Amino acid sequence: MTEQISIGKYATLLTLTNKETAKQLMPQCEQMQIIVGKIGTMSLNKIISSVETAARREGIISESHYRETHALYHAILEAVNGITRGELSIGEIMRTVGLKFAVVRGCPYEDQEEGEWIAVSLYGTIGAPIKGKEHETIGLGINHI
Amino acid sequence: MTEQISIGKYATLLTLTNKETAKQLMPQCEQMQIIVGKIGTMSLNKIISSVETAARREGIISESHYRETHALYHAILEAVNGITRGELSIGEIMRTVGLKFAVVRGCPYEDQEEGEWIAVSLYGTIGAPIKGKEHETIGLGINHI
Amino acid sequence: MTEQISIGKYATLLTLTNKETAKQLMPQCEQMQIIVGKIGTMSLNKIISSVETAARREGIISESHYRETHALYHAILEAVNGITRGELSIGEIMRTVGLKFAVVRGCPYEDQEEGEWIAVSLYGTIGAPIKGKEHETIGLGINHI
Amino acid sequence: MTEQISIGKYATLLTLTNKETAKQLMPQCEQMQIIVGKIGTMSLNKIISSVETAARREGIISESHYRETHALYHAILEAVNGITRGELSIGEIMRTVGLKFAVVRGCPYEDQEEGEWIAVSLYGTIGAPIKGKEHETIGLGINHI
Amino acid sequence: MTEQISIGKYATLLTLTNKETAKQLMPQCEQMQIIVGKIGTMSLNKIISSVETAARREGIISESHYRETHALYHAILEAVNGITRGELSIGEIMRTVGLKFAVVRGCPYEDQEEGEWIAVSLYGTIGAPIKGKEHETIGLGINHI
């Protein structure tokens, strides 16, 4: 039977709290590769390119292989669907976001043949483009890599 | 200026960890009303009715007023959109979910005239209807009540 | 230049008010073929089949030609999208509807070569499956036939 | 039991006909606050900002409270979903709209504890960006405020 | 009973292979009107306008009648939904496409009263805006005209 390390929970704790708290709550994840960052925008493509660029620059995915870009891209898109809750759109429908992001890469299943997976967490605020007229939002995407 | 208590983060920590950890990480939320529960299903309407029933039974929303049911309903639906990431469907597309849910009700804004808001968090697994063939998923919905 | 008779407005007035009021407000539509009916359900396919069956039985579309069924089907689907506002689902997400429907068929454009078009209006309530816990909803679909 | 004044019907009659006709057909709505306006655009955010700006300027929602902006925003988005029928997009998919809008605020339920609700109606034409190559479209959104 | 010539298959073979191969595989389609073309873009509206412009210029649809524009538009939109697989968006979510398109117009049903129909095929690549980081994609839309 396959047993699972919760890389999605770990990614989410990294955006909700901070590296220290997340690692303390989930010591089993210390082998995982992680990155965290921030992005504020009215364009979905800025969210995608910010996470992709950070992931490539910090070596969480290979720059040269499409396979890894493809895996990360779909994980980001799933996380963005959580953020936008039903309509894959922000600026076009007058919303702006301020987000913290985290990417976690590692082997979550006990059976090592399940290989590596990637988790993308987005957490922050969404709302009108006026300070304070916003509420929280969260998204998580997971894919095999 | 309006300052915000993160009820969405609190709701999410309640599903990711437990009441003790969530309260310890966010002592500013101790005034908030909360419920937590669990649901495993292949039908979206079971997710919705489980959260609604728990919320009514434990008095987090009024049984008699449509206004409160309406606010909770849309918060649940937004959380479900995060869980399903783009397609509002589970059993119909051969997916099953095992979820922990939390509902938080309280006043997140410093300006008391912003009134009460409600946050619904869903966290667990989604996947094929075979044990182990699943990965994590998360959703958060927030609404004024 | 093409000038337009508002068959969508006419169909909507038929569901919002009644035949007498609609005809009085839009005397220019007296040549149009119309049907009106009612449907209460938790299944989208019941909405579709109720409108299609009524339209065939009262001769607003031909029973034998797929072409006309195809045109009506897509007009109904567009109206249903207005009713459900973003998620093409009712019972699966715990909603029930009580609707009045109207179908209008005729030539809305001054240029007769634009031929016949069809308008489908749906108006009524959507909400929790509990009397009173519901609000209004409307949808309109238009297609060439 | 809760009895309902049809604020959605009233909002729709305001966009389909005019203030005089709408008031005559629904005298029970005379206490409701209303605004009407027009917008022609290829951008969804122009529809949203036009309705929001008019609503704030004419005092139908409070300028300072996010709560009211949030309620109106989601009502507009639901109405826009009716207009676009399935794809929340206009200019990006080569469509342009010419719309009349109406916002109605008031207490539709007999039980006064249900409080105030808001209805947003959009009615007009959608089509290719060429005069005459267009047909009608309608949308309605309703929310508690 | 209505028998069918597969205009969708013919349109798809025109984009997958070439006119000679397609005609050889489907000699029954030789009466059909066809056009083929190419488009590379990050904007959905460029796909739509390229196909519409080619179809008008080569006389596959009438320039003056909205009816035919309306039929073609919805066929294109359905094909685009196949290309984008769930989210009607390309550049906004950091995707670029390189597509071959084909439009076929003719009478696919044995019963001549079913009249003319139109098929739109799109085939090519979708992916990151970097050469090689892309995979294939296909879409087909069919409508009565």
Next chain:
Amino acid sequence: MTEQISIGKYATLLTLTNKETAKQLMPQCEQMQIIVGKIGTMSLNKIISSVETAARREGIISESHYRETHALYHAILEAVNGITRGELSIGEIMRTVGLKFAVVRGCPYEDQEEGEWIAVSLYGTIGAPIKGKEHETIGLGINHI
């Protein structure tokens, strides 16, 4: 630079024509693993389970690894989105499908480190649940495995 063998085109030719024609048109794909089959249904989950079961039984994916099930599942879902063109629903909106399916697994990129990918093609008819009242539909999904 990565060069590509068109596994999506190959999968599509397998559903549009037959194994002999597909292989003759694309001799470069002879190393690829393939399966073909048929399904007629009003339920999306029957499409998914038919393709998954055939793929496992004929050894195109591993029965024991979730990783491969996950890759195939998302490829099927993308193909289904092409079939349903915008609404991930069939029976619920009164549509029935008769489909041929093909799955292709192999290394499409020249750079062998890009590894194996999977393509799922669906082609057939969609329409009212009445013989003849239907038209063609196509879908293609591609994923790394």
